[in-house]
Amino acid sequence: MANIADEFRCIGKGFCGSVWASSQADEPAMKREDGGPGRSLRNDWDMHNIVRNAFTSLKNNFDNMIVPQPHVFITGEDMDWWNKNVSRFPVGFSPCNTLVSTRVPPLPKPVRERLVDRYCPPQLAPLIKTNRGDEDCVVRPYLGRRRIGQRVSRFQSFTLRNFPLHVDQMEDLGLNIFIYAAKLADALAIMHWVAGVDANDVEFVLASCPHQISSPLTSDFLGEHTLWILDFDCCPGMPMDLAGVEQAVAAFFRNDPFFPRPAATDARDQGLWRHFRAQYIRTSDEMLRDSSLKKLPELFIEHLEERGRELAMHKEKLSTD
Structure with a gap:
């Protein structure tokens, strides 16, 4: 034993x-x-190595984004x-x-306790603060979703594992959502045009920094932290052509709402999308430089916005039927 x-x-x-x-x-x-x-964990292993190699090939330009x-x-x-x-x-x-x-290091105890004090139902707080499982706390930054009309369920539960922070919560906590939007745009551009993968079902979490990081993200609420990128088992390779663009668009909308959304109705979210879009194009141009593929990132954004409008119209139609 x-x-x-x-x-x-x-x-x-x-x-x-x-x-x-x-x-x-x-x-x-x-x-x-x-x-x-x-x-397939074998696919996870293969794609994990491809994505890790893509990020490490860029030296220290993106050292506050880490692939384990x-x-x-x-x-x-x-x-x-x-x-x-x-x-x-x-x-x-x-x-x-x-x-x-490499293990993703959880957020430290003071941050966990602040999350509990802010969001946990009071009757559950003592349990969550002492529960061993809730020490494994990382945050999912959901820049593509706002909480609207939240109702308190009588069947209450709470966990700090994979804790979702929606964009309205991030605003309330004083987090600079434009910094996170830019980091997510960088990460997506690198996966598309350096790693050559569509980023389908990839996970993004905010967690503690390893000792060697030189420029961590920082905020009063979360302290020093960084963006970790993981889970590549559903992530296939992507052809560098129009078919690959369409594949990446489908993957974007299948994933959890980490990224700002095109065709948002809230003015704040529209501004966040514009920031994400500009950063994605800028980083993609840097990755591709003089490549004949430089038109593909703009096509990706155009197709995202077109698909976003279609989804918004469909949602509006359903609400009026």
Whole structure:
């Protein structure tokens, strides 16, 4: 039996699988392929490496955006590894494909407590502040969604894992949403035109900084933090042509609302979209430079805005029927 200090505990779950780590903060995270059918951790590994290499090839220009370092892909048949480690998982867990990568460091306790004090139902706050699972706190920046007409459910729940901060909440907390919009635009441009992937279902989270970062993001509420980019199992390669543009447009609207939305009705969101659009074009131009592909980023934006208008008209029609 493994020593308690060496046991793995679950720090997250997704449709592709569960994520585990030991109690040692500097040890890596392990993503197991034990989720829904049709999801490929092998594809996650391949695309993760491609995206990581794309970002690291750009040196220090984008050092406040981090793709975790992928360390090793463990198959379910790698008995050398599993004989040493299977006992560190709970009883009943069997070998399966596992991706080992740098762990995303959670936000520190003072930030977690501020989130609880601000957003948690008061009767749940003492539990959340002492719950081990809620120490694994990262924030999802939802710049493409505002909370409207929020009603308090009598079936209340709360968790700090993958905590969503909608754009109105970010404004209320005094976060500079234009900085985050620019960072997300940079990240998307790099994935499209350096990594050559469509960014389908990729996750963006705000979390703590590693020690080596030179220019972290900072705010009074979140303190020093950075943008982490992860989860590439649904992320295929993208042809560098019109078909690839259409593929990237579809991926944009399938993803969670991290990015500002085209065809927004709120004036604040319209301004945020313009900022995102300009930064995406600027960074894409920098990535492609004299390439014959320089027209593709503008086509992507044009098609996004056209699709955004179509979706807005469809939504309006449904509301009037």
